[in-house]
Amino acid sequence: MKKIRILLADDHSVVRSGLRSLFKTTKEFVVVGEASNGEDAVRLAGRLNPDIAILDISMPKLTGIEATRLIKEQSPQIKVLILTIHANEEYIYEMIRAGANGYVLKDAEKKEIFTAVRTVAAAEPFFSPNISKLIIEKFVKRAKEPSPEKSLIDQKLTKREQEILRLIAQGLTSREIAEKLYLSPSTVNTHRANMMQKLDIHDTASLVRFAIQEGLVRAEATV
Numbered sequence: 046m047k048k049i050r051i052l053l054a055d056d057h058s059v060v061r062s063g064l065r066s067l068f069k070t071t072k073e074f075v076v077v078g079e080a081s082n083g084e085d086a087v088r089l090a091g092r093l094n095p096d097i098a099i100l101d102i103s104m105p106k107l108t109g110i111e112a113t114r115l116i117k118e119q120s121p122q123i124k125v126l127i128l129t130i131h132a133n134e135e136y137i138y139e140m141i142r143a144g145a146n147g148y149v150l151k152d153a154e155k156k157e158i159f160t161a162v163r164t165v166a167a168a169e170p171f172f173s174p175n176i177s178k179l180i181i182e183k184f185v186k187r188a189k190e191p192s193p194e195k196s197l198i199d200q201k202l203t204k205r206e207q208e209i210l211r212l213i214a215q216g217l218t219s220r221e222i223a224e225k226l227y228l229s230p231s232t233v234n235t236h237r238a239n240m241m242q243k244l245d246i247h248d249t250a251s252l253v254r255f256a257i258q259e260g261l262v263r264a265e266a267t268v
Contacts, residue, residue: 048075049166052095054086054112055128056104060151064099064128067155074162083107087115090123096166102129102136110136110143117144124165128158132175147171198259201243207261209236213249214256 051074053061061079068074078093080086084106090098098116102109113125126147127140137148147165149158150173157173164171172180198207212222219233226233237252246252256262 046073049073049097049162050075050077050093050095051162052076052078052080052086052089052093052098054080054083054089054098054104054109055101056081057101060101067158070155071159073159081105083109083112086112087119090116091119094120095123097124097126097162099126099128099162102127102131102140110139113140113143113145124168126161126165126171128153132179134179137176137180148176149173150175198261202240206236206240206243209233210240210252210256211261213237214253214262 051068053064053076055061055064058081061081065076065079068076077095078089080089081104083100083104086098086100086104087107098113100109100112104112107115109127109129113127116123116125124146125144126149127145128149128151129136130151132150140148146168147161147170149161149171153161153173161171161173198210202210208226209222212225217225219230219237222228222233223230241247241252244252244255246255
């Protein structure tokens, strides 16, 4: 049976010692390296190429978030499992964005830690039950919130058209807009014509009034 190779990173030697002893209770896992800070964790991950790097969040030199991001950049195949005391929502989302594959709390039982390591090693995400509950509750809360209504200008015009309309309202000519946006004057004029058609507006003055009404520019900016 191929063993799951583990790198431990935690700034508390007692925690590392406890984890090392825990993983020695089964032949399924082997600890190939230890780090007491995020910088060493990144360096050892690159040198040892473990299957999993188990990281704490609060570490000197580099946090677990920063270390995770760097490990994933240099060695995408290495799975990262966060083992921490922090059940903070912001930490969870930051770790997910950094590329972490799992998130387990330090008060987890041996069985849960082993399951987390096996699951993450199999390229599946794993989150402690409390963490999963927090993520789901937040997702449900956001899903129930009414979606913000798009303004008329967002409904009608593309981002590029809004950009050109803003400059038109500021008094720039088509040639000046073209130079500013690195476009040709004919392209700017095409955008102007498309905007007028979409908005059912037939002259530049009305176009400027529309931009002011929609808050794209302030009235004094057009003076």
